Amino acid sequence: MMWLMHKSLYQKMDSAAELVSLPHGPTFDLKMTSAEDLLPESREAVQAVANDLRNDWQRAVVFEQELSDRMPDLHAALERGRRRLLMKVRTHPTSSPWEAITLAQDFAESIFSDDFSPIYGTSMVRDLSSGEVARLVGACPINWKVKAANGHN
């Protein structure tokens, strides 16, 4: 039912997403290259994850533009949600930062579901959440680097 209601939006996201240019520079792509270097035996797995994140991010950008053009108030809700997501990933009392990063998608889904699930359904919220998490990687807050031999960075 949700798909029928938003059929044109889904189609637009499918067709327009691949044309979206993501920010270049020392961001997403370099981080993924660094992950590949850290995991030479899992290079393909890292590339697959990077592709998924990149696609979700591109779809999230199309969705964001749709909100901005048609529903500015919901766009404002998205903007607020982003801030809350970053805060939650940074401050969640987990045993390790990896765990917080692992849970980032869940945090995002719980944050965005209030505003977006009733209108767009859980599937869209899942895509949006993954795209916004990818944005956190691409826009710097989530990062990783090689551990120094003494355990310090």
Added chain:
Amino acid sequence: MATTSPIARLAALLATSNAEPEITAERLVPSTLYDLDYRVVIVAAAFQMHAVADRFSPRPRIQNTRLKLLQFVAMRPWLLPTIRHWSANRGDSLRLIDGEEGLRKGFMTDTMHDKVMQFIAASGALRREEVYVVPGIKPDVLQGLRSVAESNSLFRSEIAALSEMLSITVTNDMLEGW
């Protein structure tokens, strides 16, 4: 479910490596749509380029809803073809396409603009007069903003969009509820 999301898969992979995670306090750059300074300049440019004096008003004035539409499109110049199509087919509702309905819905619900206008009115640059927006007691503020933008070649795509809007007929029917 967490283990199946792309970020969870990536974290699981990296956790087995010699990588140390880092979550910085870096602030995400907010959309310019929420930048008050930016929006004030766009309103200033829209008012100065589109407000006109007429036989009922010696001062330049513009319908509030028209100003709302103009600034909305100026910040989203990719909507120009949509509004041009809407204008060309304004008498035939059957020929309106989904994008035009979206544009109409979009600019009418731009509540941020209403807040920006409250700010501008409080500053004395513009004020509401029934359905119109007219210069306030300090109209020079807006002129100054536009001059600064022009002399520094700022917001060129927005100004170009406002300029293009001069050639597009926007009727009162399109500004429903004006």
